[in-house]
Amino acid sequence: MVNKDCPKIIIIDESIVESTTLMILLSTLTKNLTICSNYSCGLASIQNAIETNSPFDIVFMVYPPNHHEEYDLAIQVLALALQNGDPSHTIILGGEQLPPQFQDKISESSNNILSKPISRQKLQDTLAPLKRTLPKLNCWEYMNCGRQPGGRHAEDRGICPATMEQAAEGIHGGKNAGRVCWAQSGTLCGGSVQGSFACKIKNCMICDFYKLVEAEEAEIFESIDSIFNRMKRKKRTT
Secondary structure (H helix, E strand, O other): OOOOOOOOEEEEOOOHHHHHHHHHHHOOOOOOEEEEOOHHHHHHHHHHHHHOOOOOOEEEEEOOOOOOOOHHHHHHHHHHHHHOOOHHHEEEEOOOOOOHHHHOOOOOOHHHEEOOOOOHHHHHHHHHHHOOOOOOOOHHHHHOOOOOOOOOOOOOOOOOHHHOOHHHOOHHHOOOOOOOHHHOOOOEEOOEEOOOHHHHHHHHHOOHHHHHHHHHHHHHOOOHHHHHHHHHHHHHOO
16 A cells, blocks of 8 residues: 555666665655666656656755766766756755755755665655655555555455454554565465465565565564564563
């Protein structure tokens, strides 16, 4: 599930790892994402968006050093992005010094620079002046499955146990097992009941929601042993 207000965003970055991380973190804000691994693609995408009267709301781009083979193209991309949108909505990934002609259009404050490595907190701080927030979603909110109590499919498909497991309350900031659903046996994913952790974990690890929580929590992402131990302790005290 995404916000009703679904901004149109483009990411221009040669680094597959960094652009993928950014894409995953932005998935709670919008699904309207364009990813470009080079400046030729970025320039064509921005030009097309302008010509079709559907410009990007936010532009994320790496500004390369002046010896980069596509430096001149990058200059064109940045100029076009600034010309056709609010400069505060053009965010530079990394920390390269901008040429003088752009200094007056892009603030040198941290609000316009998203330093690497990218984290959820850095991204949220960058988006805050744009009045955009990155909510921490539970699995049923992200997947929009409707299998939580009172959900649209609670009666015909059954309530998913992840929505009811109180022993996992609060882990990764979720409600019940909403942000550790991979540790919950019997979840209702992909239209069928999933078995034990051992049987389902391979599928879970390629799930977009698992990748999202892993990227959001980063260094405090809990291991499965830690999650199981926390749940066991909670059950012993209740």
